[in-house]
Amino acid sequence: MRMSMILRVAVAIVGGYAVAALAGITLSWCLPWSRAENVTAGMLAGLLLWPAMVMMGFALRTLLHVCAAITGIAALLAALALLGGWRP
């Protein structure tokens, strides 16, 4: 396996997990229902997002595109969470 492929695997899995984790945090702070419901929705969304992000990590043309996409989505989610009142 070439180095770029190893990097792509790492970015897709680790970055995908980070997006899933951030989605959980964002939804737990930004949804309008009770805390337990928001957290549950966030976990379910995270479970869907992780495999989706891994697929995206292999579907985009270059590693740079993957990094940009994952960073962008993560930044968007983090911004929403901060707006919702979350403080890390």
Added chain:
Amino acid sequence: MKPTFRAAMTWLHDWTGILTGWVLLAIVLSGTLSVFRPEITAWMHPELAGRTADPVQASVAAIDWLHTHAPQSPAWYLTAAGPRAPFTWAVWQQQDGQFVQRALDPSSGAPDTIRDTLGGEFFYRFHFELQIPYPFGRPLAAIAALALVLALVTGIVAHRRFFTDFFTFRPRKGQRSWLDAHNLLGVTVLPFHLIIAFSGAVTLATLLLPWGIIAAYPGAPAQFEDDLSPAMSARPAAGTPGTLAPIEPILRDAARHFGADGIAQIYVYNPADAAATIIAIGGNGTHVGFNTHVLRFDGTTGRLLADYREHRPLISASAALYGLHVARFAPLPTRWLYFICGLLLAAVIASGLRLRTLRRRRQGKSTEVVERLNAGMIAGTPIAFAGYFLANRLLPTTLPDRAGHEVQAVFIVWGLMLLLAIALPSARSWRVLSCMATLALASVAAFSAPWLTGVAQGTAAVAILLAAGFAYAASRRQAPANRAP
């Protein structure tokens, strides 16, 4: 990088399958057996064959026995007897803190007259803990579940002609036949496979993605469990001794609340304390959602403290996904469908693993080591699981730590089969292991004698059918494409 989207997804499908195939196979097979968890426990207690049990009376007997023999345990966890299980399944802690799990006699409440075995609990636990030391097994199983979701979704993309291929099966053509079989089985039960994989991840979601809990409940993540199931939590112990109220009226009261759903589980917390708590969890007689009706009683007065029924849409949806996975709601025909779909999923994984080595062999690459390991896992896992059933009948009933030895038998057989498969050339190891699987499964059918109960008949029928499958595999001449170049 691969040029097209489909090529990239095919690559991902192949690698996900290769890296997680063996683990998934073990998880899928043990999960498939877990569909019949109480039935397997019943098979493994032949001394209880033909007995029937009333959930309330059996639980009263069990709690009476625990009251005398394990008053010091911080909690007693009971799974009530019922039409599927002529015993109470109990978990408690000994004086030294060790957890004990036993089936308790439905009339005496004692474990003494029945053999010590984990029964179907072994497969159930292995399914999501993989016999790996706490806490590593569960996250690994959760990741495997998501890997299965990924493999299924990328498999759909990789699969070029989804519907045309469905009607295509080209037998006796080596690699093509394996591909056709892989596609046919995969597509047929795809909705089941997708739901079972995703809902499997849902059951372990709090371990895999706890970040929302940590963010929303700063400093008190345990509060999430309380919010999720408000009646489920016990009161803290008072520290002063107390006496448990008469248990039968409490359980009758609980049974009245649950109605057609029935009592599934009873937890007694701090049984010898003034703040003893009794939690009763309703069954799934009328709905899919798991643990959606919970009662909490004051253990010393028997007063109902909380009656919680889940109505929040999102939590109900999550409980329904959980319920779809554990299939407690399922009547017998549905459970057989679960079982068959589970076996088909195992077949999809096994054919996928086989396909990979055949393809590489055709490309002129050596696959001998992987193919030997394939034989060891694909044929060895059923042998090891059959070995569990055989150990249940062969080990003396008076053996100390008998249940532990039964579990050891599984891993000894598994290890031996892997060693054998590694030692032999792959074409031979497939044949030898298939023969041994036939023998082991036929023995399970024989040990189901005298085939009087539905459980014995069902077990024998499944074992015979699987044995026939392995006998066919062993007898078949290797197709030319399967030969090493």
